[in-house]
């Protein structure tokens with residue numbers, strides 16, 4: 001037990017926990033995007049699905065507390081690790097060797113911050129209804145909360161569309177590096193596998209972002225109304 005604890009105190013241990021918590025969050029984001037695509041099936045499908053997610057309070061709060069814990073541990077350890085790395089690097093580099101690193105890997109901190117700000121805005125907007133009070137308590141003809149109406153109303157507003165598209169840019173950049181790097185940290189690193197893992201990371205990142213953009217633009221362009 002003591003050995004396990006001291007392993008997680010090391011940089012390698014912390015990297016592993018960051019990778020594991022990150023992969024848990026990726027699973028949520030994929031699941032969330034697939035569920036939200038039911039917007040294209042119409043109000044009944046999306047509102048029924050949203051009601052299913054909310055109707056079992058124990059499930060809802062387990063998921064919420066689980067997600068919050070993953071976010072807190074993931075960000076807390078990432079900050080600790082980057083501070084430790086900075087301290088260890090006693091001499092600042094004068095020449096930055098960026099040739100090997102992709103844009104996504106160089107912008108992990110900034111894309112992470114953009115993502116965090118976006119999620120904060122998103123929760124205030126669509127979950128708490130603080131940004132658009134009018135739609136938070138509406139019911140549809142079957143008595144379910146009108147989540148479909150809320151989403152359609154949201155993406156008819158060009159300002160909201162711009163904020164969500166910026167969020168997708170942060171999400172796409174973060175995921176495209178994070179997935180492959182997490183899988184490598186988990187011990188999957190082999191020379192022959194590296195390219196495959198990188199491709200997998202970019203593919204999952206693209207899939208999530210394109211799915212979300214389809215929802216945003218589907219409404220904005222009037223395909224869904």
Ligand code: HEM
Nearest residue numbers: 029032036050064119122126127147151171212213215216
């Ligand atoms: C176009 C993209 C997205 C759409 C249309 C969307 C839609 C929604 C909606 C409608 C809700 C509220 C559900 C309800 O009131 O029952 C919600 C909640 C939430 N969304 Fe999103 N979402 C999007 C992207 C994202 C992304 C990228 C993330 C995370 C990175 C995210 C994380 C969350 C979380 C954590 C909740 C709260 C769930 C809860 O109530 O426990 N969403 N989303």
